[in-house]
Amino acid sequence: MNANFNFRYLRNIETSFHFVRAIVFLALLGLLGFASWVAYLSYKNSHESREKIYVLDSSGKSIMLALAQEQNANRPAEAKDHVKTFLKLFFNQEPDEKAINENMKQAAYLGDESITRHYLDLREKGFYTKLLQGNTIQKIMIDSVGLDMSKSPYYCSINARILLVRATNITFRKLKADCYLIDATRTDNNPHGFVIERFRVTDNSDIETINRDQYEFNR
Structure with a gap:
């Protein structure tokens, strides 16, 4: 009886260990995906900002937004x-x-x-x-x-x-x-x-x- 109890106890520990490891793996995978998504958004915003030119009009009171074209377009x-x-x-x-x-x-x-x-x-x-x-x-x-x-x-x-x-x-x-x-x-x-x-x-x-x-x- 005691031996059978110990065996079930060890099985429960092993199952819990696999479960915890799976949770940690999924958490790391989620963090990696989140970090990749943040990096993509950062690159996208940086790229789009380089394609914009903010021009101050002659009155000096307002700013107009102009999209910059590719260097070779014209x-x-x-x-x-x-x-x-x-x-x-x-x-x-x-x-x-x-x-x-x-x-x-x-x-x-x-x-x-x-x-x-x-x-x-x-x-x-x-x-x-x-x-x-x-x-x-x-x-x-x-x-x-x-x-x-x-x-x-x-x-x-x-x-x-x-x-x-x-x-x-x-x-x-x-x-x-x-x-x-x-x-x-x-x-x-x-x-x-x-x-x-x-x-x-x-x-x-x-x-x-x-x-x-x-x-x-x-x-």
């Missing part, structure tokens, strides 16, 4: 605008030497030495002297900017027209050019974060010259 649009900005700086010129030099300085921030070489080549040929002496305004009309963003450096093709506006007539010129773009650090002088490489003009031939009054009347 890169093709930024690349095209980078090229268009350069073209306007380089080819929109007034008969003012100071204004020409300032435009060229800003244009140089957007590309490599190929831009400077093209400027120096035009200057050596007396192009800017003719602008100043003839009181000529040069304007660019950009028709298209083609871009291949499939691999870096990004190839870019340019089709445009150049207008040389004089007192009595306007000369239209064809402008075909190409270049490559590489990613760069954004700065105040280069907000899009691109650098133009190997810029070259492949066609800058005259199309026609018309009377200025005629162009203004038809325009």
